[in-house]
Amino acid sequence: TFDSCKAYNTTQAFDISYLTYAIPSINSSIINCFSKNAQQTGMTTHQGTYISILNNNNVVGCKQGIYCRTKNSVISNNKIINKYGTSSTSYGIGIGESNAINCIISNNTITNARTGIYITDGTNVKSFYKYAGLLIEGNTICNFVTGIQLNKTAPYDMSPMFIDIIKSILPSLSSSDVKKKSILNIIDNMGTTISESIIPTLV
Numbered sequence: 001t002f003d004s005c006k007a008y009n010t011t012q013a014f015d016i017s018y019l020t021y022a023i024p025s026i027n028s029s030i031i032n033c034f035s036k037n038a039q040q041t042g043m044t045t046h047q048g049t050y051i052s053i054l055n056n057n058n059v060v061g062c063k064q065g066i067y068c069r070t071k072n073s074v075i076s077n078n079k080i081i082n083k084y085g086t087s088s089t090s091y092g093i094g095i096g097e098s099n100a101i102n103c104i105i106s107n108n109t110i111t112n113a114r115t116g117i118y119i120t121d122g123t124n125v126k127s128f129y130k131y132a133g134l135l136i137e138g139n140t141i142c143n144f145v146t147g148i149q150l151n152k153t154a155p156y157d158m159s160p161m162f163i164d165i166i167k168s169i170l171p172s173l174s175s176s177d178v179k180k181k182s183i184l185n186i187i188d189n190m191g192t193t194i195s196e197s198i199i200p201t202l203v
Contacts, residue, residue, distance in 0.1 A: 001029045004031075004037075005033045007034070008037060009037045012044060013039045013042050014030050014042070015034035015043075015045075015046070016045040016070065017046045018049055019136070020054075024050060025049040025050070028045075028052050029052065029053035031054075031056055031057065032056050032061075035107070036059075037060070037091065038061075039069065040064070041062065042057075043057065044069075045068045045070040046069050046070070050071050050072065051070070051071040051073065053081050054066055054068070054075045054078050056078065059079070060081045061193075063085040063089060065080035065113065067093075067169060069097050070115065072103065074106075076105070076107050076194075077107050077108070079108070082110075082199060087156075090112075091107070091117070092110030092111075093105060095118070097121070097127045098121065098122055098126075099127070104134075104137070105134065105137070106137045107137070107142075108139045111141075111142045115149045116139070116170070117136060117139065117141070119151065119161075121152055128153055129159070130159045130169045131159065133161075133169070135162075135164050136164065136168040137200075140168070140170075141169070148165065150163070151159075157171065166194075169197070180197075
């Protein structure tokens with residue numbers, strides 16, 4: 001467990017991982033921590049881990065905020081201010097590689113990320129999502145190009161993802177030149193529901 005730790009100017013600040021053919025990391029947590037100016041990810045968890053808690057952290061000036069690849073994780077009450085704005089590799093919270101299923105992403109505030117919450121497949125067929133089971137609730141995303149994005153490596157795969165987006169606020173776009181881009185591009189996926197969320201209409 002990382003608790004009340006600080007990291008500055010690292011490549012990747014906090015990392016929950018595993019040893020190959022050894023005991024995985026289970027019930028690990030990063031709480032009350034501060035990461036600033038990481039070249040890559042402020043905080044990350046890997047496949048091969050189970051139940052990670054990332055709560056009440058501040059991630060500032062990093063290329064990516066938090067990247068989770070752990071089943072049954074909770075990512076909540078974090079404040080993320082990205083460095084790279086609308087860079088194509090900038091996201092606030094990433095959920096990925098098919099392993100991060102049944103996760104809760106709640107009450108986070110994300111600013112200056114190209115994509116606020118980024119749900120993505122892995123790079124090969126074994127790491128494509130068939131099911132996600134994500135609850136995305138009470139998040140505020142500001143100054144973005146895409147608020148919440150599902151990136152399917154296999155676009156022909158229409159497996160229901162079961163993503164629930166509840167009480168989330170996406171109040172603003174980053175600039176007028178991105179108004180034609182998608183704020184929320186997962187609503188056509190079967191099994192996705194959106195309720196009680198404030199999502200602006202594009203002009």
